[in-house]
Amino acid sequence: MRKNNKSNRPVGFHGYYVDIPEGSDPMRAYRKIKKWIKIDRFAEEQKDRQHYQKPSYWKRETEKRRRQTLRKLQRERDDNRFMGVARKK
Numbered sequence: 001m002r003k004n005n006k007s008n009r010p011v012g013f014h015g016y017y018v019d020i021p022e023g024s025d026p027m028r029a030y031r032k033i034k035k036w037i038k039i040d041r042f043a044e045e046q047k048d049r050q051h052y053q054k055p056s057y058w059k060r061e062t063e064k065r066r067r068q069t070l071r072k073l074q075r076e077r078d079d080n081r082f083m084g085v086a087r088k089k
Contacts, residue, residue: 016036018029037043 016033018033020026020029
């Protein structure tokens with residue numbers, strides 16, 4: 001059975017929007033919007049776009065973020081492989 005996805009959102013609206021049913025908690029809706037904004041990195045992107053950054057800067061930053069993620073995954077994989085036994089450094 002399909003879920004009804006209709007809301008009171010205006011046609012062509014491209015912002016964050018949460019429909020609050022009658023009698024529900026508005027703070028819950030507020031937390032939901034905050035979570036969406038955090039996941040989308042909206043605030044960080046607005047802050048980053050205040051000043052021009054060279055494309056080479058963004059290339060370095062994305063590579064740095066990629067290396068951090070890979071390092072974290074490698075560390076988690078090693079911890080799981082040794083199952084809590086401390087590794088030699």
